[in-house]
Amino acid sequence: MESRFLRFVAASAVFMTVLLLADRDGLLQQLVLGAATALFLWYFARDSEVALRQIICCIVVATAGEVVLSLGWGLYSYRHAVIPFYVPPGHGLFYTLAAETARQHAVRLRAGAITRLVLIIGSANAALSLVFRHDTWGALWWMGAVALIYVSRNRLLLSACFAYTMILEWVGTAIGNWQWAAEVPFLRLHSANPPAGVGILYILLDLIVVGITAGLMSRKPAAELDDEQMLNAA
Numbered sequence: 479m480e481s482r483f484l485r486f487v488a489a490s491a492v493f494m495t496v497l498l499l500a501d502r503d504g505l506l507q508q509l510v511l512g513a514a515t516a517l518f519l520w521y522f523a524r525d526s527e528v529a530l531r532q533i534i535c536c537i538v539v540a541t542a543g544e545v546v547l548s549l550g551w552g553l554y555s556y557r558h559a560v561i562p563f564y565v566p567p568g569h570g571l572f573y574t575l576a577a578e579t580a581r582q583h584a585v586r587l588r589a590g591a592i593t594r595l596v597l598i599i600g601s602a603n604a605a606l607s608l609v610f611r612h613d614t615w616g617a618l619w620w621m622g623a624v625a626l627i628y629v630s631r632n633r634l635l636l637s638a639c640f641a642y643t644m645i646l647e648w649v650g651t652a653i654g655n656w657q658w659a660a661e662v663p664f665l666r667l668h669s670a671n672p673p674a675g676v677g678i679l680y681i682l683l684d685l686i687v688v689g690i691t692a693g694l695m696s697r698k699p700a701a702e703l704d705d706e707q708m709l710n711a712a
Contacts, residue, residue, distance in 0.1 A: 479584045486522045490575055493518055494568075494646065498655050503558045512563025519571045528577040529691065533570045536687045540569035543683065553669075554658045562655075572646065573684060576639040580632070589634040596637040597624060600675075603644075607674035615667045619675025626681050632688065639684050640677035647672035 497511060523533055544561050547553045556562055579585055585592065604620035607613035627636045650656055651672050658671045 479582045482525060483578055483582055486526075486578060487575065489518075489522070490571065494571075495649065497564060497568075498650055498653050501558050501562060501564075501653075501655050508559050508563045512567065515564040515571065516567040519567045519574065523570075523574055526574055526578060527581065528574050531694070532577070532687055532691050533574055535690050536573040536683065537566050537570045539686050539690070540573075540683055541566045543679070547679070552659060552663045554656050556656045557654055569683070572639070572642055572680065573687065575642055576635055576680075576684065579638040579642075580635040585638075586634065593627065593633045593637045596641055597627065600624070600640065600644075600677075604674040607670050611670040612668045613670035613674050615662050615665075615669035616672075616674030616676065618667070619673055619678045621675070623675050623678040623681055626678065626685065630685070632684070635684060635688075636681045639680045643677040643680040644672075647676050 493515075497515065500507075501511065502508075519533070523530065541561075544565060548555060548561065556565075600620055600623070604613070604617050608617045623640060627633050627640075630636055651658070658669050658673060658676075660669060660671070661667070662669055
């Protein structure tokens with residue numbers, strides 16, 4: 479694997495842990511943490527082969543999702559802010575991590591084994607969470623995540639995304655940076671903190687980002703052709 483990628487993973491693990499531990503109330507503190515996350519993402523993204531438009535698209539879509547799921551639906555809430563300023567660039571960071579992981583040659587050679595391992599561990603986690611924590615919501619989400627991974631052509635990306643997400647959720651909820659509602663609003667289904675299948679949200683985010691950016695790229699050549707035809711006609 480690329481040494482740059484390994485540095486990125488190690489630095490991200492340290493940075494996110496320190497960031498979550500440093501998360502505090504107050505506008506100044508939130509501005510500092512948000513700026514630090516954005517700078518961290520920029521530093522590593524500038525040399526990444528992940529397209530900038532994908533990272534920006536991820537941040538925009540994820541922020542909209544935060545507003546809908548947290549503020550609108552009330553699935554979860556943050557301890558120190560309505561939506562902490564580090565969250566939007568943080569989504570961009572985790573998308574870049576998953577995308578970079580999926581393009582590593584050593585990882586791609588073991589794509590099938592990695593996907594199976596994620597499915598096995600995820601299934602075990604969902605089953606245990608359902609039995610011991612009555613996590614009905616997490617079990618349903620996990621089944622949805624499995625279905626999306628199976629039908630996707632980007633199984634490695636989605637598997638990496640799910641693995642990174644679960645680590646983040648376990649750490650963030652353990653420290654107390656955010657908390658999932660024990661009962662899903664309107665649906666009255668019990669949920670663990672975090673739900674076992676919460677990674678489906680990041681899977682959906684990645685699929686939306688890939689879909690939007692692929693759609694934009696597929697239209698770009700046609701637009702350029704139209705411009706060229708107009709120039710020739712002139």
